[in-house]
Amino acid sequence: MKVAVVILNWNGKQLLEQFLPSVVQFSKEATVYVADNASTDDSVAFVSANFPTVSIVVNSTNTGYAGGYNEALQHIEADIYALVNSDIEVTENWLQPIINTFQNEPTTAIIQPKILDFKNKDYFEYAGAAGGFIDQYGYPFCRGRIFDTLEKDNGQYDSNQEIFWASGACFFIRSAVYKELNGFDTSFFAHQEEIDLCWRAINKGYSIQYLFESKVYHVGGATLQQGNPKKTELNFRNSLLMLTKNLPEKDLYKVLFIRMVLDGIAGIQFLLKGKFNHFLAILKAHAAFYSRYSENFKKRSDFQRSEYYITKSIVYSYFVKKIRFFNDLIMFK
Incomplete structure (x- = not known):
């Protein structure tokens, strides 16, 4: 099973400098890509000079998270896309539980790992925590996060579970399903496009899973701060x-x-x-x-x-x- 770890970058040299090493170190089962969203800094040159095993895809314009991934993934061949924010620190063996699940569960189309707060590693992180849900009126929340209240990780969500949406901060999807759904809706530009994609997948009969054995740490708010x-x-x-x-x-x-x-x-x-x-x-x-x-x-x-x-x-x-x-x-x- 061919896995592509794809990091969307926009003027994120400092984030790549800090977090790309962990992705390269712990992703031997995958090919790592940086998809550059028309950056104006020297992040592409930095990756090229310092990470020779990382492939680079350069988008023509900055079309946000949704359009940026849609454009970049047209140039990447893989069975599984792992869409990873540039402010994510991954951990050893983070990929194996996810690859195993995709291999053994053909109806599972999308997977999210446990997402903890990089700045406070005992707590869940806002954008995804232990898997997402919505209420009747479309308000998103997570196991481990309701509005601005973040729970401490005491192992209370150390169980794999079907969820409604997976966080775009660290989002695994079968490439065939991504293409069937025509990717993200580019009219969203950024924010909640992953929930929309998950909802469309569910309407097609696919399953979305949270896997606690896979763990990552997320800074969060690196592009747009919470109060923006x-x-x-x-x-x-x-x-x-x-x-x-x-x-x-x-x-x-x-x-x-x-x-x-x-x-x-x-x-x-x-x-x-x-x-x-x-x-x-x-x-x-x-x-x-x-x-x-x-x-x-x-x-x-x-x-x-x-x-x-x-x-x-x-x-x-x-x-x-x-x-x-x-x-x-x-x-x-």
């Missing part, structure tokens, strides 16, 4: 785009309406906290969603799975019920 208004805009916009594409028809307009009301409440909260730029970001997100609605609606597939969430409202559970841990949330299905 652009990140807020992309998350709110892309969540609405994703819901429109993937919700079952009977729930589509009801869920979209409730989600928009919840977005409005979030906007008011930003105003009350004096975060006017984030309030504007939500307005921009909704304006972009309305302008793209017709085009986006046409992307709906012939089938949408009706069972897509494990809890009705993570917003209610977290902010009203004060639930902070995933294992407590299960009771409120």
Whole structure:
């Protein structure tokens, strides 16, 4: 089974200098690629000079996470794509459990390892933790992370489990499935495109797995920091785009309406906290969603799975019920 570890880079020389050595050292079963997203720094020259075993693919323009991978992967032949952020530190034997699962479970299309916080290694990391889920209204959360609350890794999620979405920070997918789904939706640019791709895979009948035996550490926020208004805009916009594409028809307009009301409440909260730029970001997100609605609606597939969430409202559970841990949330299905 041919595995390609593909690191998307944009002006990330310092990150490559810090994290590429661990990827090269512990990925003997794979071919390592750096896919450069039209960087203006000297990161390509740095990789070429210092990592002769790493192959380089140079994209013509910076089209974000979604477009960047779509363009680069056209030039990479492999059975499995491992899409790895440039701020990921991998560990010894991180690939073997994943390769074994792909070999033994033909319906498993996508896999995520355990993702821990590089800066605080006893804790799960925001972008993926121990595997992702969404609630009825499209809000993502993880085993080990609900909104901004990160759990300490005490082995409570040391069990392999089917999940709803795998983090784009460290995302394994069969190349045949990636091509069948036409890759990421480039209109997302960045943020939640991996959830959309996972949802489309599930609607096609594929399985997504979390494997705790494989472990990586993620810095997080290396491209857009958590408090950046652009990140807020992309998350709110892309969540609405994703819901429109993937919700079952009977729930589509009801869920979209409730989600928009919840977005409005979030906007008011930003105003009350004096975060006017984030309030504007939500307005921009909704304006972009309305302008793209017709085009986006046409992307709906012939089938949408009706069972897509494990809890009705993570917003209610977290902010009203004060639930902070995933294992407590299960009771409120």
